[in-house]
Amino acid sequence: MDFMxxxxxxxxxxxxxxxxxxxxxxxxLLGSVVGTATAYAFALDRSLVSAGLRGFNGTLVSLAFxxxxxxxxxxxxxxxxxxxxxxxxxxxxxxxxxxxWNIPTFTMPFCIMASVMTVAAPSFSRVWHQGPxxxxxxxxxxxxxxxxxxxLWHGFFADFGQxxxxxxxxVGLIFLAGITLASRLAGAMACVGSAVAIFVAWxxxxxxxxxxxxxxxxxxVLVAMALCGVFLVSGTWSFAYAVLGAAAAxxxxxxxTAFFAPFGGHTFTWPFVLTSLVFVAAVPAIPRLxxx
Numbered sequence: 001m002d003f004m005x006x007x008x009x010x011x012x013x014x015x016x017x018x019x020x021x022x023x024x025x026x027x028x029l030l031g032s033v034v035g036t037a038t039a040y041a042f043a044l045d046r047s048l049v050s051a052g053l054r055g056f057n058g059t060l061v062s063l064a065f066x067x068x069x070x071x072x073x074x075x076x077x078x079x080x081x082x083x084x085x086x087x088x089x090x091x092x093x094x095x096x097x098x099x100x101w102n103i104p105t106f107t108m109p110f111c112i113m114a115s116v117m118t119v120a121a122p123s124f125s126r127v128w129h130q131g132p133x134x135x136x137x138x139x140x141x142x143x144x145x146x147x148x149x150x151x152l153w154h155g156f157f158a159d160f161g162q163x164x165x166x167x168x169x170x171v172g173l174i175f176l177a178g179i180t181l182a183s184r185l186a187g188a189m190a191c192v193g194s195a196v197a198i199f200v201a202w203x204x205x206x207x208x209x210x211x212x213x214x215x216x217x218x219x220x221v222l223v224a225m226a227l228c229g230v231f232l233v234s235g236t237w238s239f240a241y242a243v244l245g246a247a248a249a250x251x252x253x254x255x256x257t258a259f260f261a262p263f264g265g266h267t268f269t270w271p272f273v274l275t276s277l278v279f280v281a282a283v284p285a286i287p288r289l290x291x292x
Contacts, residue, residue: 003230004182005051012178013164017063019174020166023071024063027080028164031055031062034084042088057091058084060110060164060269067165068118068266070129079117079127087113102291104231106276107222107269119265145205151212152198158214159194159221163269167213185229189242193217193224196246206254219253219271220246226276230292237288241279249275 004010010032018025035058039049048054062080069076091109098105122128147155154169160179161172180187197217202208210216227242228234252271260266283289 003225004179004186005053006182009178009182010052012181013175016161016171016174016178017164017166020161020168020171021071024066024164024166027062027066027071028059030077030080031058031060031084034058034062034081035088038085038088042092044088044092054088054091057087057107057110057113060107061087061113063165064110064114064268065117068114068130069121069127073129075127083113083117101281103277103280106226106273108273111268111270111273114268115260115265115270119263122264145202145208147198147202147208147211151208155198155208155212155214155217156191156194158212159197159217160190160214162214162218163222167215172214179225183229185234186225189224189228190221192239192243193221193246196220196224196243197250200247200250201254204251215257216250216253219249219267219269219275222269222272223249223275223279226272227279231276231280232283233290233292238290241289245275245279248279 014025014028017028032052032055036049036052036055038058039054040046044054061083065076065080065083069079087109090112091105094105094108122130157169157172157176158167159172160175161168163175164171166172176187176190179190194217197220198211200220201211201216206216224242224246226232227245228238232238232241249271252275253267256270256274257267280291283291
């Protein structure tokens, strides 16, 4: 998920989920095992499977089901398993289509599955355990906009944890350690993405409660990593490109939150997916930038 095909980093991520709650670690492991086993059963490219490229969406999908449907229900476990299988098919389909233009799928398979789940779940009484589904028109931002020092550093680390739906700053700190363990450049760019998101969100007057919980920055973290060192060769120009992308993702996060609000959906990593699709697709037309 964080572009790091490193087994030790995966163990650190699992520890971070366990720090948030043992059930989240189990769901994350479940999604990874089911997704990877499905990919092997379908005889997909073993190099892609062993690098985790056909299993990470299963991890995210399984975690999303645990967080939004409740981890303690048998229905959630069964649906998480089914979705972790299905997302492998969705990933293969998107890889076939986007591969024509040499564009990765990012986390789009997860976003599709998770969006369908959150929109559809309230229609099924044996699936939805959260009470009446609430939806309405987006409202103007409200709340304090002055950022305290505690909110600042909490938000900085929470941006990493929210990639996996975990708002605790200490969980985010463990995730950042795992990323940096695999690549110091990736860890540095993750920090850049978080800092840019906080500055842009605060500068535009976003309520600081959401900033402190990492809701405005996790997509920017992923975009910054993707555009400098992962999908683009690192350098001065790609660094500036990544900063621009991280800022764009922050604005798009607010837009997509408002877009999904009327029908009870969630933003997930759609801003990261859409921003990265556009910025990566533009690279062949920009001589200053090079794909990895």
